[in-house]
Amino acid sequence: MANQSRNAQVVTGFCSRPVELAAQLLDPGEREAVVGDLRELGVSPGRALGEILGLAARRQAALWADCRPWLILLVVILPFSLLLSVMARFAAGESSVELWLYANNLDVALLGNYGFWYELAHSVPIVLAIFLKLFCWSFTAGFVLGLIGSRTAPLNRGLLVLGLVLGFSMAAPAYVAFYWRFFERTSSGLPAAMNDPVSAVWFYRSLFPVLVQIAFVIIPSLVGIHSGQMARAFAKAWRVVFRALAFIAIAELLWQNSFLWVFWSLNLAGKVGGLRQLNMFALVVYWPLLYLLVMSMARRIPAIAFTK
Amino acid sequence: MIGEFEYLILAAAAKLGDEAYGAAIRTEVEQATGERCSIGALYTTLDRLEGKGFIKTRMGDPTPQRGGRSKRMVRITAAGIEAASEFYAAIAKLSRGVTWQTNRETLRS
Numbered sequence: 001m002a003n004q005s006r007n008a009q010v011v012t013g014f015c016s017r018p019v020e021l022a023a024q025l026l027d028p029g030e031r032e033a034v035v036g037d038l039r040e041l042g043v044s045p046g047r048a049l050g051e052i053l054g055l056a057a058r059r060q061a062a063l064w065a066d067c068r069p070w071l072i073l074l075v076v077i078l079p080f081s082l083l084l085s086v087m088a089r090f091a092a093g094e095s096s097v098e099l100w101l102y103a104n105n106l107d108v109a110l111l112g113n114y115g116f117w118y119e120l121a122h123s124v125p126i127v128l129a130i131f132l133k134l135f136c137w138s139f140t141a142g143f144v145l146g147l148i149g150s151r152t153a154p155l156n157r158g159l160l161v162l163g164l165v166l167g168f169s170m171a172a173p174a175y176v177a178f179y180w181r182f183f184e185r186t187s188s189g190l191p192a193a194m195n196d197p198v199s200a201v202w203f204y205r206s207l208f209p210v211l212v213q214i215a216f217v218i219i220p221s222l223v224g225i226h227s228g229q230m231a232r233a234f235a236k237a238w239r240v241v242f243r244a245l246a247f248i249a250i251a252e253l254l255w256q257n258s259f260l261w262v263f264w265s266l267n268l269a270g271k272v273g274g275l276r277q278l279n280m281f282a283l284v285v286y287w288p289l290l291y292l293l294v295m296s297m298a299r300r301i302p303a304i305a306f307t308k
Numbered sequence: 309m310i311g312e313f314e315y316l317i318l319a320a321a322a323k324l325g326d327e328a329y330g331a332a333i334r335t336e337v338e339q340a341t342g343e344r345c346s347i348g349a350l351y352t353t354l355d356r357l358e359g360k361g362f363i364k365t366r367m368g369d370p371t372p373q374r375g376g377r378s379k380r381m382v383r384i385t386a387a388g389i390e391a392a393s394e395f396y397a398a399i400a401k402l403s404r405g406v407t408w409q410t411n412r413e414t415l416r417s
Contacts, residue, residue: 029367029380034347036370036377037331055348062352 016045025056025154060155069152072145073159080141080221081163083253084134085172086260088217091134092209093176095127099208100198132286133256134216139288140249142221146228147243157225161218168213179260220288227291245287252285309398310362310391316341317353318392321363321382329368329379330354354382362388 019038023031034055038048063069102120110116142160149156199205231242310318320336321328330350337345357363368379384392 030351032367032378033330033380034351036374036379037329037334037347039377040331040371040374041334051347054346055351058348058352 016049019045019048019052022049022052022056026052026059027151030055056154060152063152064155069149069155072149072152072156076141076145076148077156077159077163080145081160081167082171082175083257083260084138084141084217084221085164085167085213086175087134087137087257088168088213089172089176089209090260091130091216092212095130095212096204096208097198098123098127100201100204104201131212131216132289134212135220136286136288137249137253138217138220139224139227139292140246140253142224142226143228143231143242143288144224144246144250145221146225147231147239147246148228153225153229157222160221160225164213164218164221168209168217223292224288227295242291245284245291248281248284249287252281256282256285310357310360310395312395313349313353314357314362315392315395317350317357318362318384318388321384322389322392328382328384330382331379333382354380357388360387360391361385362391 019035023035026034034052035048038051043051102123145156145160146153231239234242316337317333320333320340323336324332330347334345334347334350337350354363354365358365362385364383364385366381366383368381370376370378
């Protein structure tokens with residue numbers, strides 16, 4: 001009896017949170033065998049953590065000997081990191097003007113003004129749509145990543161976050177500056193100085209874009225990766241449906257934000273803009289909202305089943 | 309031709325017979341070589357050997373001393389026995405007539 005309780009203590013001691021978390025990097029079958037082996041051998045938690053991380057590193061290194069993870073990195077992770085970071089910068093810029101107008105210039109006298117409420121009712125849906133779309137596109141990018149790269153998912157998750165951090169802090173500011181310089185040069189855009197009163201406030205200049213990037217890009221894309229991985233277990237018909245939705249949403253992302261990547265050619269921008277007029281799938285962009293709603297219902301109502 | 313670590317694992321699995329699984333193989337290898345055998349090296353080599361058809365693995369029953377976790381049981385195949393025999397024969401053939409004591413003394417002088 002005393003022996004059993006001592007054994008249980010050893011087991012509890014071994015089963016530390018970091019070890020359990022690190023073991024999540026392994027496939028379920030392997031996790032079972034490896035954690036069992038380390039426990040049976042009485043390995044200390046620190047050494048067990050090192051051994052599991054070592055095995056996970058070897059597994060990832062072996063996967064990266066193939067061309068598929070590199071293709072995912074070059075075709076999905078890097079472009080989406082940059083595009084979503086640039087979009088977040090623009091979303092923060094657009095909405096900060098609206099926020100500044102209402103939050104920093106609010107006057108009690110304005111509350112009785114009909115025009116104020118009319119403008120507010122006009123601005124709120126626009127700002128909401130900007131953030132909802134950013135959330136949905138980030139989720140979709142993560143979902144695609146989770147769907148196509150299950151075995152490299154732990155590293156993909158880390159690479160996407162790294163890409164989003166670097167994209168936001170280095171690549172996006174450079175790209176946005178280039179974008180505005182282009183319009184200043186061609187005089188076809190608005191003068192960049194028009195938003196100076198807003199960017200003079202530290203919150204709008206520095207903190208707000210970071211909050212937007214975290215809340216509407218990084219978190220939704222991580223949720224998307226997790227959802228994409230879960231969706232791999234769905235019945236084939238559902239997988240086809242979700243792949244189609246994700247594909248249309250990505251196409252919409254490229255169309256609706258074509259000003260970000262074809263602004264340097266008026267001719268090409270006109271052609272892409274023309275295609276946008278034919279756009280019949282604008283609402284598909286918001287599919288993640290429906291997906292998350294249905295998934296939360298499916299957890300409560302067993303009759304809604306997506307798995308085989 | 310298999311590598312030396314692959315041979316050690318095949319030999320340990322053959323010695324353990326029906327009781328061959330991750331932890332037991334690791335203990336055998338560590339006792340025989342006096343070197344640490346990492347879980348990473350062990351499991352990636354088991355996968356490689358399985359890929360070459362030299363062993364077959366299956367998940368065993370969970371046991372209490374493993375906290376209710378299953379073992380990855382290992383069984384050496386006929387191809388594995390042949391590969392290990394070839395490696396052993398090559399080592400034995402190459403080592404025939406070699407006196408390590410003499411060589412060590414030669415190196416010292």
